[in-house]
Amino acid sequence: DGGITQSPKYLFRKEGQNVTLSCEQNLNHDAMYWYRQDPGQGLRLIYYSQIVNDFQKGDIAEGYSVSREKKESFPLTVTSAQKNPTAFYLCASGRGEGTEAFFGQGTRLTVV
């Protein structure tokens, strides 16, 4: 089955630790996106990528890093520099600009 997979679904980390969220897609999509969603709010763009080995900062990139070494994978690292990392993180992929994005099921990160 084709789709986009995020893992894990729930993640707990201690304050000050870096943590990497996985996002994999087998839809052959060129574009991939990471969003953050806080309770009762919309999606805010963290990073996005249109091609392998290249990516752009979104609106709230500070404290996050990404890589795009393979077309299928776009992992997000939440670093200790991110002031308020507890949130729902959503990864999406699509064929590119002007086309819809398909979402993974999300990772709920809690930093204690």
Added chain:
Amino acid sequence: GQNIDQPTEMTATEGAIVQINCTYQTSGFNGLFWYQQHAGEAPTFLSYNVLDGLEEKGRFSSFLSRSKGYSYLLLKELQMKDSASYLCAESLTTDSWGKLQFGAGTQVVVTP
């Protein structure tokens, strides 16, 4: 999301019609999307408009006016399961990069 405005919440009765308005940034516009998101879940794609006019898909319709930077999502024959957040999203092309920018979402509450 910046430059995308939609109402925070709307309440309607089962069987009624609700119209959710969205205004967006016109510079770099490359398409307007509507997504539905139930609490705790990932957004799911509802509709896409890139040309002016109305797109109908069952009980849901979406309208676009590019000159006004305006779109709406029309939900007809409301059902209880339509209670969800509805997200307006804009595909933007800036500096040859395409990104998908979301509004804060409109929470629709359907009452019996």
